[in-house]
Amino acid sequence: EVQLVESGGGLVKPGGSLRLSCAASGFIFSSYYMYWVRQAPGKGLEWVSCISTSSSYTYYADSVKGRFTIFRDNAKNSLYLQMNSLRAEDTGVYYCARDRRQYQPENWFDPWGQGTLVTV
Amino acid sequence: DIQMTQSPSSLSASVGDRVTITCRATQDISSWLAWYQQKPGKAPKSLIYAASSLQSGVPSRFSGSVSETGFTLTISSLQPEDFATYYCQQYHSYPLTFGGGTKVELK
Numbered sequence: 001e002v003q004l005v006e007s008g009g010g011l012v013k014p015g016g017s018l019r020l021s022c023a024a025s026g027f028i029f030s031s032y033y034m035y036w037v038r039q040a041p042g043k044g045l046e047w048v049s050c051i052s053t054s055s056s057y058t059y060y061a062d063s064v065k066g067r068f069t070i071f072r073d074n075a076k077n078s079l080y081l082q083m084n085s086l087r088a089e090d091t092g093v094y095y096c097a098r099d100r101r102q103y104q105p106e107n108w109f110d111p112w113g114q115g116t117l118v119t120v
Numbered sequence: 121d122i123q124m125t126q127s128p129s130s131l132s133a134s135v136g137d138r139v140t141i142t143c144r145a146t147q148d149i150s151s152w153l154a155w156y157q158q159k160p161g162k163a164p165k166s167l168i169y170a171a172s173s174l175q176s177g178v179p180s181r182f183s184g185s186v187s188e189t190g191f192t193l194t195i196s197s198l199q200p201e202d203f204a205t206y207y208c209q210q211y212h213s214y215p216l217t218f219g220g221g222t223k224v225e226l227k
Contacts, residue, residue: 044221045156045221062215095163100166106169109209113163
């Protein structure tokens with residue numbers, strides 16, 4: 001069974017840092033683009049970042065560019081999001097998600113993890 | 121950036137009703153559109169990709185289409201488990217963007 005399990009969320013003060021983790025299982029992690037998507041309380045979904053299979057390519061939403069860093073460890077089947085200079089508007093649930101297709105990304109998300117709450 | 125506009129933002133319907141949700145993009149995205157369902161406190165779940173392809177395991181009462189007026193998600197006969205919020209997402213280009221969501225509530 002494909003599983004994505006996020007961790008690392010919590011309460012942090014403005015200007016602080018936090019690192020989110022996403023543990024993947026049930027599929028060949030190194031073959032898929034991976035994503036972070038967030039959702040502010042009571043609001044809609046916002047794509048945050050994307051990383052290619054070998055970490056050669058990374059993409060960020062303008063709202064987090066220069067503050068957040070996405071990276072992965074294929075040997076550990078893990079995805080990460082390093083969040084620095086956190087702001088109140090970064091508060092929300094952060095979801096880890098996988099691309100639907102192996103190797104050549106389609107840039108839509110399936111499946112999703114259960115999410116981890118970040119409160120700034 | 122491509123903006124996605126969903127309508128309505130909410131609707132009330134009864135079990136058995138036909139429900140239609142619309143999504144429009146500010147520029148041509150061809151058929152690079154996905155639909156998701158999200159229930160309270162849960163992660164989103166994919167329903168439709170490539171505008172009209174049903175994701176594996178999704179009931180056939182869900183369908184997607186494209187027209188001159190935009191993209192449409194249709195639930196042919198609303199079931200109790202379908203009360204949720206629905207989002208569209210374009211994957212034509214970065215930044216990937218979502219519509220604002222449509223909450224489907226019980227009338």
